[in-house]
Amino acid sequence: xxxxxxxxxxxxxxxxxxxxxxxxxxxxxxxxxxxxxxxxxxxxxxxxxxxxxxxxxxxxxxxxxxxxxxxxxxxxxxxxxxxxxxxxxxxxxxxxxxxxxxxxxxxxxxxxxxxxxxxxxxxxxxxxxxxxxxxxxxxxxxxxxxxxxxxxxxxxxxxxxxxxxxxxxxxxxxxxxxxxxxxxxxxxxxxxxxxxxxxxxxxxxxxxxxxxxxxxxxxxxxxxxxxxxxxxxxxxxxxxxxxxxxxxxxxxxxxxxxxxxxxxxxxxxxxxxxxxxxxx
Amino acid sequence: xxxxxxxxxxxxxxxxxxxxxxxxxxxxxxxxxxxxxxxxxxxxxxxxxxxxxxxxxxxxxxxxxxxxxxxxxxxxxxxxxxxxxxxxxxxxxxxxxxxxxxxxxxxxxxxxxxxxxxxxxxxxxxxxxxxxxxxxxxxxxxxxxxxxxxxxxxxxxxxxxxxxxxxxxxxxxxxxxxxxxxxxxxxxxxxxxxxxxxxxxxxxxxxxxxxxxxxxxxxxxxxxxxxxxxxxxxxxxxxxxxxxxxxxxxxxxxxxxxxxxxxxxxxxxxxxxxxxxxxxx
Numbered sequence: 296x297x298x299x300x301x302x303x304x305x306x307x308x309x310x311x312x313x314x315x316x317x318x319x320x321x322x323x324x325x326x327x328x329x330x331x332x333x334x335x336x337x338x339x340x341x342x343x344x345x346x347x348x349x350x351x352x353x354x355x356x357x358x359x360x361x362x363x364x365x366x367x368x369x370x371x372x373x374x375x376x377x378x379x380x381x382x383x384x385x386x387x388x389x390x391x392x393x394x395x396x397x398x399x400x401x402x403x404x405x406x407x408x409x410x411x412x413x414x415x416x417x418x419x420x421x422x423x424x425x426x427x428x429x430x431x432x433x434x435x436x437x438x439x440x441x442x443x444x445x446x447x448x449x450x451x452x453x454x455x456x457x458x459x460x461x462x463x464x465x466x467x468x469x470x471x472x473x474x475x476x477x478x479x480x481x482x483x484x485x486x487x488x489x490x491x492x493x494x495x496x497x498x499x500x501x502x503x504x505x506x507x508x509x510x511x512x513x514x515x516x517x518x519x520x521x522x523x524x525x526x527x528x529x530x531x532x533x534x535x536x537x538x539x540x541x542x543x544x545x546x547x548x549x550x551x552x553x554x555x556x557x558x559x560x561x562x563x564x565x566x567x568x569x570x571x572x573x574x575x
Numbered sequence: 576x577x578x579x580x581x582x583x584x585x586x587x588x589x590x591x592x593x594x595x596x597x598x599x600x601x602x603x604x605x606x607x608x609x610x611x612x613x614x615x616x617x618x619x620x621x622x623x624x625x626x627x628x629x630x631x632x633x634x635x636x637x638x639x640x641x642x643x644x645x646x647x648x649x650x651x652x653x654x655x656x657x658x659x660x661x662x663x664x665x666x667x668x669x670x671x672x673x674x675x676x677x678x679x680x681x682x683x684x685x686x687x688x689x690x691x692x693x694x695x696x697x698x699x700x701x702x703x704x705x706x707x708x709x710x711x712x713x714x715x716x717x718x719x720x721x722x723x724x725x726x727x728x729x730x731x732x733x734x735x736x737x738x739x740x741x742x743x744x745x746x747x748x749x750x751x752x753x754x755x756x757x758x759x760x761x762x763x764x765x766x767x768x769x770x771x772x773x774x775x776x777x778x779x780x781x782x783x784x785x786x787x788x789x790x791x792x793x794x795x796x797x798x799x800x801x802x803x804x805x806x807x808x809x810x811x812x813x814x815x816x817x818x819x820x821x822x823x824x825x826x827x828x829x830x831x832x833x834x835x836x837x838x839x840x841x842x843x844x845x846x847x848x849x850x851x852x853x854x855x856x
Contacts, residue, residue, distance in 0.1 A: 306670045313665060313672070317679040323694050323727070330697065342701035387591045394587035406592070413599050415841040417788050419812045420834040423823060424602035424609065432597065446598025449591050478583045507687030509791045510813075524689040528795065542693060549690050557685055561678060564685070568732060569739055572781055 324550065331356050331547045335540030352540065357548070360530070360541030366548060369526035376437055376512070376522060377505045380444035384501050385494055388449050392456030393486055397468075407457060413450035418510060426514045435515050443515065444505055452497045455571070459493040460486075496567040499560070506553070523549050610827040627828035636803055637829055640811035647718065647807065648786040651725040655782050656775070659730045663737030664767070677738070681731035692795020695724045710797060717797040717805030724792055729785065733778045740774030741767065773851065780844040787837060808833050 329345060330338045337350040346352075361367060395403035425443070429435055434442055463486070471481045509524040517525050527545055531537055557564060610627055612620035631637050662680060666673050683691070699710050699720045710716050744767065752762050790809040793799070799806030799814065806814065812833060815826035 306668070309665055309668065310670055310672060313670075313676045316662075317676055320679050320683065320727070320731075323683075323698055326698060326701075327694055338697070339700060340704050342697050387594075390587045391591040394583065398581070398584075403588075406588070409600070410595070413595070413603075415838050416599070416603060416834055417809070417830075417837045419790075419809050420606055420830045421599060421602035422813075423816050423827060423830075424605040425598055428597060428602055428605070434597070442594045443598045445591065446594035446596070449595045450599070453591070479586065482587075503685060507685075507689075507791075509687065509689050509794075524687050524791070527693065528689050539697075543697070546690055546693055550686060553685050553687075554682070557682060558678075565677075565681060565735055568684075569736060572732075572736055572777055 327543055327546050327550075331540070331543035333540065333543075335538055338539040338543060354544075356540035356544035359538070360544040360548075363538065363541050364526040364530050364545065365521065366523075366526060366545060369521045369523045370548075370552075372437060372520050373506060373522040376440060376444070377502055380441045380448065380505050381498050381501045383441055383445050384448040384452050385498055387445060388452035388497070389456045389487070389490055389494065390482060391449070392453045393460050393482060395453070396457045396460040397465075407453070410450045410453045414454065422510065422514060429515055437516060437520055440512060440515055443511070444501075447511070448501050448504075451571070452501065455493055455497050455500075456490065459490060463489055493570075495563050496570045499564050499567040500571045502556075503564075606827055607831060609824065610831045613822060613824045623824070627822075627824040628832075630822075630825050631829055631832070636806070636811055636814075637808075639804060640806050640808045643714075643718070643805065644787060644807045647721060647725075647789075648783055650722050651729070651786045652779060652782045654722065655726055655729045655733055656778055658726060659733035659778065660737050660775075662730065662734045663741055664763075666734070666738055667741045677731075677735065681735055683728050684732045686728070688789075688791025689795045691724055691728055692792045695720060695727070696796055699723070711800035711805075714801065714804040717800070720796055721789070721792065721805070721807075724796060725786060725789070728792075729782055733782060736778055736781075737771060737774050740771035744770045773848075776844070776847055776851070780840065780847075784837060784840055787840065808836075 326342055330342055332352060332354075333346045333350045333356075334352045335356070337344075337346075344350075395407055426435075429439060429443060433439065467489070468481050468485055471485045472478075476484065507524060508522075509528065512520075512522050513525045513528070521529060527542075527549060530542055530545060609620055611622060611624060613623045613627070614620035666676055686694075696710060699716070703709055703712070703716065708716070710720055748766060748770075749762065752766055757765070788809055789807055790813070793805070793807050793810045794813075797805045799810055803811070803814070808829075812826055812829045815829055816823055
């Protein structure tokens with residue numbers, strides 16, 4: 296009886312502590328939201344003060360910021376590039392993974408290891424030469440960058456898909472082949488449905504990466520087409536003076552799609568991240 | 576599928592292979608080659624042997640960045656994992672609201688590096704304003720600013736991996752220990768810690784390689800200021816390429832060294848993981 300009471304008390308302390316910690320974790324975002332409604336000269340020096348009648352500017356910062364950096368365009372490009380790239384990666388990487396896992400020869404095995412190896416190479420190693428190659432091949436546009444994302448995303452994606460394909464009983468596809476399915480329709484009708492769980496993981500990992508990616512799009516298409524991270528970095532400008540009001544408002548707008556996405560598919564995101572982390 | 580299906584290679588593999596070659600294989604090989612040459616565009620390279628590699632140390636930027644990065648990696652790996660592990664312990668005690676807490680702690684991980692950098696720039700500058708300085712006043716502020724940012728971003732991620740590890744501990748082992756009268760501390764030391772060792776390996780190396788490769792956060796928070804003293808390796812390489820702090824060949828040589836360090840970390844991780852699998856099975 297006494298045990299239970301102390302355990303209950305311990306749990307209350309623990310819950311209180313975790314609640315406090317949660318508030319600390321959320322505070323930075325809350326502060327940005329609050330400041331996005333303050334006049335731009337009242338932000339940098341006193342970010343921890345709530346807006347007053349004098350400093351409150353309603354949605355001015357949002358209106359300002361959106362037109363200043365072309366936020367709506369940027370959001371459009373971010374959505375376009377992220378969605379198209381992820382779809383392309385899911386289709387082609389899963390096809391490749393299935394093929395090189397099932398058709399065993401020296402070339403395919405080597406290819407598998409090169410895909411795995413590419414996960415280790417930091418972006419800085421290829422950033423300059425990749426940009427040049429893409430320029431020469433005229434891939435420095437929103438359509439071309441999708442191909443580049445397929446190339447960069449295929450390392451992790453083929454690796455994860457291959458691991459999953461190995462766990463699919465081969466009888467499944469042999470039966471389909473005997474029934475007269477071509478490899479292509481076997482893939483479409485038998486393999487693709489089975490790959491659903493790992494596709495969710497691969498899709499989430501790639502969308503988080505591409506949505507937040509700054510350096511690759513800024514080098515490749517940044518002068519003409521801005522994604523959201525590029526637009527925000529652009530706000531900083533070269534002159535050292537940042538419109539803090541617009542900055543706060545744009546940070547809030549950049550966070551909103553991520554939070555919505557997270558709250559909608561939270562379970563898949565957390566599971567996907569765990570699955571992706573165990574890749575080594 | 577068997578060997579006679581080789582004719583399906585162009586459909587299944589070629590598109591990915593083509594994209595992979597353009598984005599990775601060719602640039603990677605070119606990158607290694609160009610690190611031994613002097614060039615402005617990729618097509619006018621002139622062989623210079625190891626000169627780029629020796630020019631890396633012509634100024635102190637790279638060594639500074641290397642030192643700063645190593646210090647940053649050490650501090651953030653330790654802090655992130657300690658916090659993450661203890662929060663995972665707290666969230667596996669089956670109290671109410673566990674899911675809500677997990678949701679909150681994990682969220683910062685999804686926010687992009689550029690956005691994260693500016694969020695913390697606002698907050699840290701707001702605090703430092705009371706002391707009449709800013710984040711870029713001294714490299715010490717930039718360093719701890721990055722550490723705080725990294726903790727905020729990575730703790731939830733690592734915590735989730737530790738939670739998975741702790742939940743995998745068979746409950747009968749725990750119950751047996753409790754019946755035998757083991758204290759909570761003994762359970763932690765003799766059961767929890769050894770049994771979540773694989774999670775530790777994953778988390779240590781994940782934080783290590785993520786911290787080592789940090790770029791966006793670094794660019795947004797301090798951009799290397801004051802005078803490139805808070806530039807980490809990735810940012811220093813970027814500056815060498817694009818900010819006119821050197822030639823592209825030197826930048827590429829720095830990138831090769833960076834790659835070797837990162838690959839070495841990954842290789843050690845592989846050995847550690849394989850080694851453990853070998854001993855436990």
